[in-house]
Each structure stands twice: as C-alpha cells, then as structure tokens.
Amino acid sequence: xxxxxxxxxxxxxxxxxxxxxxxxxxxxxxxxxxxxxxxxxxxxxxxxxxxxxxxxxxxxxxxxxxxxxxxxxxxxxxxxxxxxxxxxxxxxxx
Amino acid sequence: xxxxxxxxxxxxxxxxxxxxxxxxxxxxxxxxxxxxxxxxxxxxxxxxxxxxxxxxxxxxxxxxxxxxxxxxxxxxxxxxxxxxxxxxxxxxxxxxxxxxxxxxxxxxxxxxxxxxxxxxxxxxxxxxxxxxxxxxxxxx
Numbered sequence: 314x315x316x317x318x319x320x321x322x323x324x325x326x327x328x329x330x331x332x333x334x335x336x337x338x339x340x341x342x343x344x345x346x347x348x349x350x351x352x353x354x355x356x357x358x359x360x361x362x363x364x365x366x367x368x369x370x371x372x373x374x375x376x377x378x379x380x381x382x383x384x385x386x387x388x389x390x391x392x393x394x395x396x397x398x399x400x401x402x403x404x405x406x407x
Numbered sequence: 408x409x410x411x412x413x414x415x416x417x418x419x420x421x422x423x424x425x426x427x428x429x430x431x432x433x434x435x436x437x438x439x440x441x442x443x444x445x446x447x448x449x450x451x452x453x454x455x456x457x458x459x460x461x462x463x464x465x466x467x468x469x470x471x472x473x474x475x476x477x478x479x480x481x482x483x484x485x486x487x488x489x490x491x492x493x494x495x496x497x498x499x500x501x502x503x504x505x506x507x508x509x510x511x512x513x514x515x516x517x518x519x520x521x522x523x524x525x526x527x528x529x530x531x532x533x534x535x536x537x538x539x540x541x542x543x544x545x546x547x
Contacts, residue, residue: 389446
C-alpha cells in the first residue's frame with residue numbers, strides 16, 4: 314500500500330511502499346507538482362527504482378522551471394539507496 | 408507447486424506488477440524463519456523487485472517466473488527462472504554513471520546498477536530455453 318498526501322503546511326507526505334505496482338498512481342500525483350516542495354519520507358518504508366525514476370523525472374521538470382524538491386526524514390535503507398544512486402547530487406536531502 | 412523448508416522456499420508468480428505484494432510476503436516469511444535483519448530484507452526485496460519487473464517488462468512472452476530463496480550457511484541465494492529464448496545477461500549490462508549531473512542523466516539501468524550495490528554477487532545463465540539468475544547476499 315502506498316499513499317501520497319499533501320499536508321496543511323504543503324508538504325508531500327509519502328507512506329507505505331513505493332514499488333512498481335504503485336508507480337503509475339504516484340507519477341500522476343507528482344505530475345501535479347509545479348512548485349518547490351518538501352517531500353516527507355517519514356512513513357515511507359520502501360522504494361524501488363520505479364519510485365526513484367518518478368522522483369528523478371519530477372525533479373528534472375521542476376529544476377528546468379527553477380523549482381525543486383527537498384527530501385526529508387528518510388529511513389536508513391532508503392537513504393543508502395539514494396546514496397548509491399548518487400541522488401544526493403540531484404536532490405537536497407535532509 | 409510451491410516447495411519449502413526452513414532453508415529453501417520456491418514459488419511461481421504471475422508476470423504482473425501486482426504480484427509484488429505476494430512476492431514481498433513470500434520474502435517476509437522466509438526472512439522471519441531465517442532471522443534476517445531489516446537491512447538484509449530491504450536489499451533482498453529491492454533486488455527481487457528489480458529483476459522480476461525487468462522480466463515483466465522485457466519478456467512478456469510467458470506467464471510466470473519461478474523465484475527461490477535458499478540459505479546456504481552465510482549465503483542467501485535468490486534464484487529466478489524465466490522461459491526466454493533470447494538471452495539478456497544482466498551481468499553484462501553497462502553500469503549507469505551515477506555521478507552525471509541531472510541534465511546529463513537518463514532513465515534506465517539504475518535498477519540493475521543498484522542490484523550490484525545491494526547484493527554480493529550476480530550470476531546469469533541461459534540454456535537456450537530458460538534464463539536463470541542467481542543473486543547472492545552474505546547474511547552473516
């Protein structure tokens with residue numbers, strides 16, 4: 314199960330598991346993002362390359378428009394995957 | 408037919424992204440009985456998803472993939488058997504360059520690259536009819 318919600322303060326809150334079976338619905342939600350935003354990973358347990366691809370595409374589109382995503386509260390396993398993929402060069406990660 | 412004991416489990420899964428839920432439950436059951444830690448389980452699930460979804464996307468010709476998990480002492484081996492006439496050796500896939508800037512990076516290839524980072528060995532064999540992939544993770 315994967316859920317993406319927008320909190321009252323405008324953060325994009327991810328929860329559950331972002332795998333290939335959830336990628337299409339996640340992509341539709343990220344396609345709606347047009348301005349800089351904070352993505353909160355606090356309740357995201359898992360992400361695969363399908364999810365990484367969605368975040369990468371969103372960041373690339375936003376960067377072209379002078380905007381960007383900031384990623385916060387990743388668990389250690391997800392943080393390791395982002396580090397191996399060198400997504401720390403692409404995103405601001407806190 | 409699925410087969411299992413505490414050190415070996417095997418099952419066929421329909422070639423559909425929706426099989427991932429059942430695959431993760433399959434891994435979870437084995438992980439508990441083999442006392443794998445969270446980091447090991449994350450890596451194994453990640454690697455299995457990447458191989459399985461590649462088979463779904465790029466070899467849709469047959470209906471099922473057989474996945475096995477086998478504990479051999481300090482080695483955890485994940486096996487995949489997929490009927491495939493034309494071989495695609497994932498060990499020969501050129502690594503992506505993760506140091507490129509966002510402007511120069513392209514989608515594709517990241518999953519296989521990350522499998523190599525998260526697992527300790529990747530083997531591929533093709534016998535003319537089946538592709539067989541074995542991923543090894545050192546678990547102690």
